[in-house]
Structures are given as structure tokens and as C-alpha cells.
Amino acid sequence: MKRFLLFAIFLLLVAACAPQQPATLTVMTHDSFAASDSVIKAFEQANNAKVTFIKSGDAGAALNKAILSKDAPLADVFYGVDNTFLSRALAAGIYQPYDSPALKNIPAEFQLDSSNQALPVDQSYVCVVYDKAYFASHNLAVPQTLEDLVKPEYKGLLVMENPATSSPGLVFLLATVKHFGDPNYLGYWKNLRQNSLTVVDGWETAYYTNFSGSSGKGAQPLVVSYATDPAAEVMGAQTPPADSPVGVVLGPDTCFQQIEFVGILKGTKELALAQKFVDFMLSAQFQADMPGQMYVYPVVPNITLPDAFTKYAQIPSQPATLTPGEIAKGRDGWIQAWTDAVLH
């Protein structure tokens, strides 16, 4: 046994000290990252490289792990910071700037970081999503606005994620801050609480356990989720249904725009390769792959979207936004005030 253990330790030491492969690029992402095998293979072949992904939790957790490891980074590239956490990432100084030539194709509205440390990759909308069958069979009008949600006929119908533990929950809180202003948003939340709002830990629980429109057959027909869900439900169905089972509430500020960024982590030893990978994420090939894999919109214009996207995904005409600076200043305070108002 002793010999075996010595041998095992020897193996571990060899594994630890062995020189790394010359062209391995490590990309840290949040859990929702997805891509086509063929697309990543194409990059690997073109650059004679191997790309390894590390999934590090939801958007907030992944960023905080990247910040924690900034002195000895786990990866070369970090994808998945959104506009709600952008300023924290920039303040922590985890990125090194990269003026990618691909940026010229991207509209200025997405380029929130003028120092080009964080480059926009995709955008999406967090919205209130509804179960079509429920409202049809109950002869109930679908709510149209944030104000509708506190009406008695919608009592107990909405489930959302805890803003302290979930990115869509936080984003929805931001939408109400934008719409009602600070501190009036808190009054709205107290009313929503009176109207039997359900709060759960994260998106998976909200969507699959609580939402009645998903396959989990939950109890609430309204969920805080994404504007692309109608398309995702069609694309992710066993046999494509004639129509999507879910719809999106598209009132003023019922949706909040979320933009996700990629950046090169300081201290990378594969700078050239990392830059190529960032260029690649902003290329037409990767941008066209994202909608079908991650259910998000490209930031590069004129990318052909999957059929189901054009047919079912809904783009809000009046989404709410706040600048990264406003979010940075208010975020933690809003979450705390929300927690006191809704949970305690």
C-alpha cells in the first residue's frame, strides 16, 4: 500500500510539473455558456490550438471567482460578465484592454466600456414570460405592464428569482428601479409581496419547478425569464409544436436589456491566441452560432437568425436600461432593501 501511495504521489507530481501543451487556451465562462462543437473545432483547427472551457457558476459567481483568482488567473479569457456586473469587473482590474478590429462592426450602443477591456458579445432581454394555455383556459387577460402585476386578478401568479442569488432576478429588480425610480420601487415591491409573489433561489427552480408553462408543470403561470423563451421552447421541444407554449409581456420596462461581455484576463501567457479567440467570438461564424445555442441575440448586425427565432422570439420595443455606473452605485443597496421589503 505504501508503495502504491508513493507511486500515486509520484504520478501526481509528474502531472503537476509536466509542461503544459504549448497552445491551450482556457476560457472561463458562466454556466449558461454553450457553443456548437463544429464552431469551436473550426477555431481550434485554424489556430492549431486546444480550447478548454471552465464553467464557474452563474454570472455573479463566475465573475467573483475570476476576481478572486486575478493574481493567478485560472484562464486566459473570461466570458459572461453582463452590464449589471460590468463595473465590478472593471473596478477589480481583471482584464487587459484589447482593441479588437472586430469592434468596428458592433454598434456603439453595445460598447459600454470605452477602454475596451470588456467587449460586447451578445444581448438578450429579461422579461416577464407567461404560460399561454393558463391564460386562455382561465379566460384571463395577459398582464401588459408592471403595474398590472399587482392587480388582484394576478394574485399569486408570478414567480421570480432572488436578486441576491440569481442574475435574472437582479435584472428584473433593476427594471423596477428604472421604471418607478428610487425609492418608489420599494412600494411597488411591497404591493407585489401583498399580491403573493413567489421568490425562489434561481432560474432553474423558477422555470422548471414553479412555472406552469414549462415541462415541470409548476403552479405559477408568470415567470421572470428571457424574451427568447418562446423560441427556445419550440427549438427545445420533442416534436415542434404549432405555436410556442409561452409568450412574453412586452409592456413599458417589463423587460431589461442584458449585454454580455468577453475580456482577456491579465497575466495570460497566450495573449495572441486569446486575442484571436476574442476576434472569433465577434466573428460572423460565432455570432450566428449563439442564438441556437445560448438563446441570445448577436451584437453584430445582419446575422441570420434561426427560423424559430424570427418566428417566436419577441423583441421588446420599450426595454428598461440603466448605465453600468448607476447599477454599480445602487446594486448592493437595492438588493438589501429589496430583501428587507420582500423577504423579511
Add this chain to the structure above:
Amino acid sequence: MRRKSNLRAFVPLWLDRPLLWFFPLSFLLILFFYPFFRILAYSFNVNTLTADNLNFAASVLLFTFYQAILSTLLTLVIGFPSAYLFARFDFPGKSILRALTAVPFMLPTVVVAAGFSALLGPRGWINLTLMNSFGLSAPPIQFIGTLGAILLAHVFYNTTIVTRLVGNTLSRLDPKLEHAARSLGANGPRVWWSVTLPLLRPSMLAASLLVFLFDFTSFGVILLLGGPRFSTLEVAIYTQALQFLNLPLAALLAFIQLLCTLIFSILYTRVVERSVVQTAPRSLLTHKAKTGREKIFVASFILLLSVLFILPMLALPLRSISRLDADRAQLGPIQTGLTLDYYSALFINARGSIFYVPPFDAALNSLIYAGATIVLSLLLGFPAASALAKPGRLEKILDPILILPLGASAVTLGLGFIISFGRLLTYPWLVPLAHTLVALPFVIRILQPALASIPDRLRQAAASLGASPFRVWQNVDWPILRRATLSAAMFAFTISLGEFGATSLLTRPDYPTIPIAIYRFLSQPGGLNYGQAMAMATILMALTAAGIFVIEKMRLPGAGEF
């Protein structure tokens, strides 16, 4: 010198004390103490010690204690009679029921939450039945999001710990002791109280401690079934560290949690000291229920265990084979009935995703990690448990420390791994090492009483009859240890198979385990994703049940057992 050579005559060479401790302690130092204290030192900040923060910590600590104590008591109330049931009685389907009660221990929380909500949720079977039969307009049972849900889920997860640990001792007890008490005129309860219970004390205490630590550090159950109104220390650490990036406060909470764990462990080792009993191993003790009382006990507990453990799990295989589009009626053609589509879909990378994993590969990865965890935790657990079985001064200090990894904050340890190991994190062998960290306290707790119970006189007798140390071990130690070893292996197996937190932090996406694959499916909308997640969860349950079944069967062949 004389003493040493004397010892060598009875104990194999490698059982020498410093050597016994070298590997387990090095392992803990590198994989637990170094990363844990590194992150504490990195994060700790005196300015965190404000009245507000301390109040916050105190209130979270209070709830953590409260729910853990309640959960542990409930688990003992269910677990102790179950241990007795399995250890003393024969009934049809016993090994299957036994294997099934152990399955929840490794189920990912998200899957358990789905099961409970299918059973007890607002639109679950029970509420729907009640609403239909009594014409109610609202679901009568509020379950998800209550303290009751937390307690029930903890019982669901941890009863197997009590059943296994106490059951192990129960089935090893020398019936002559009870017979002797009876022949001296003691009645049934008296025998229990004065003979059996004291003999069970060490394993009951060990089981209570392990269950308590699991409840005390509960995370997924609190988040998913308790909901955001409840927070344990671990949940607060997670929120503070990973959402608010308030590392100093997270470190303060993690330190408090570690301190509490240390105190429990020390208390435990003080209480359990000297209560070890040496007993000769016995053969068959089980029998069919004979008296009326026995029959009622057996029947009612079989029913209780079936309802408590099998019903919540039943939702998963049921949902994995039923078309789920049925309820979304008005839209498109209605599809109902049974289907194996979700299983066949597992084999197809329909969307060409880079993160697709064929089910066999995921199962194979899981099994390889689980196999490595069994081997590693037994290799490290045996020497440590051997040393603890004959405790000296060193062991009294080390004993409580060995339990720490189980009660320490896993979130904090994960962050410690990040700053301590950097890019080494993506080496696949770190996964079984991390699983071993969780499994080791179990393996040690299970092996130690068995090792301590081996009567020295048996070893001496064997040696004096000319048996070599190995022969002594083979013919005296092993038959007694066999059952405990298999039990320990089973815990290592289930812990590894179900572990999610460390695995998700450590695995490269190219070697995902089954729990990782389940989360991948559940992270995107769509009926097919949900169905596949349920199918994967069913495969995980089947795999675990089969694994437990096989390990249990290995006990039966009589080889070596007296």
C-alpha cells in the same frame, strides 16, 4: 524496544503509528487545511467585526442550529427503528428497500426538489387529489418554502446514515449478552435500556454527529426547498462571497462555522471515549417477524419507508417516460402517453453542442471517479481508523480534526482551491481527491468502531497458534472488518456519485459526471431538456441503486464470516 517488537508480532508492519498518520494527515493538510486557511487569511478583515455583522452572524447561526437540531432529531426518530428493522428482521424485498433508502443520499438537490414538488407542490399529486376529492379551489398543503420542507428533505437525505451506522453495530452485537440479561430476569425494555442501547451508543453518537454536520452545513436544500426566506451559515457564506463579493464577512461566517464544527467534534470525541465495546462477530441474527407486535412494527415501518423514500423519487422515472407536452393542450396536436424518446434523445447531440455528453460516457466518468474515491478513501481511512481504534494522546487531538472537512464551509473551501491551486484545478484527478475529502470522515467513523471491537485475545490466540501477522489479519481482523469496509465503500461510492459542488468547480467540461449532465439540461428551457434531465436522473438513481445492491451482495457469501 521490547514493547515495540511485541506489538509487531500482532500488528502488520505498516500499522506503525507515525506511518499510519502520515498519508491521511498529508492529504488533509494539502487538500483541506492549506486552501481553507489560505482563503480565510486572504479574506479576513478586522473591520468586519461590527455590531451589525455580528448580529447578522448570530441570527443566521441561531437558525442554522435550530433547523439542524430539529432535523437531526427527526432523522434519528426515523432512522433508529429503520436500523433495527434492517438489522433484525427478514422480510420480502428487504435488500431492495434497503438499497432504495440509500439512494436519496446522492441525488442532486435540484432533482429532489423536482420530486418533492411533484408530490407535495401546489400542483403536486397530493394537493391535486385533495382538491379534486373535496372540491377545494386552492391547494390545501403549503409545503415548498416552509421549514417543514427543509426538515423533511433532511430526513429524506440523511436517514440512511443512521440506518447504516447503527445497523452495522446492531447486526454485529453478540446476542449472548441479551440472552444473558434475559436469563437473569430482565424484561424486553429492560434489556434494551441496560444492554443493547449502551452497546449502540458509539455508533448512535457517530451517526448523530454526521447527520448533524450535514444538516448544519445544509446548502442546496435550504436554497431550493426552503426558499429565500431561510438562510444557513453556508447559504449566507455563498451569498456574501459569490454574489456581494463581501469576502471579509464570508470569511467571518466560515470561521464561525468551522469553530462550531470543531466544538461538536471535540464534544463528540469526549462523549464517545471509552464507550467502545469489544464483541466477537456473530453470524445470522435476523429472523422473520413472529409476535403480533413485531409484525405491526415491521409492516408499519416498511410502509413508512416506502412512502417517505420511494414516493418522492417516483416522480423522476415517471416523468422521464411520460410525454410532458400534454398539459399545454390548446397548442398544436395533443401528445400524451408513455415514451422512451427522452432516453433515445440522450444519445443524440441534436444541437451539435460542444458540451454534449453521451449518457454512457457520463456514467463511465461518474463510475471511474466513484471507484477512485472508494480506493482512495479506504487507503487513507484504514490507517487513520486503525490508529484511532487504539487511541493514544496524539489520537485524542487528531480525532476531532479529522471530522472538520465535513463541517467546514464547502463554498469557502472551493474558493480556497481557486487561490491555492490555480490552473491545477482542471486536472481531472482532483475530482476523486475532493470527493475523498467528504467521504473520509465517513469511512473513518465506520471503520473505527469495527477495528476497536476486535478482541485482542483473538489476535493473540491466533498468533500464539503460529499464524503470521498477515494470517492473523486475514482470519481475525478481516472477517470482522468486512461488513464495515463494505459499508464504508458504499458511502464513498454514493458520495462521489452524487457530488456536485466540487465536481462542477473542478471538472473540465470534457469529463462531466451525471449530476453535471443533469444541470446542463436544466439550464435551458424546452420540454426535451427537461425530459432528458429526468431521464439522466433516473439513470443516476438506477446506477446508485445497482451499485449499492452489488456492494450489499458482497457481504453475503459466507467466506470468512464466523
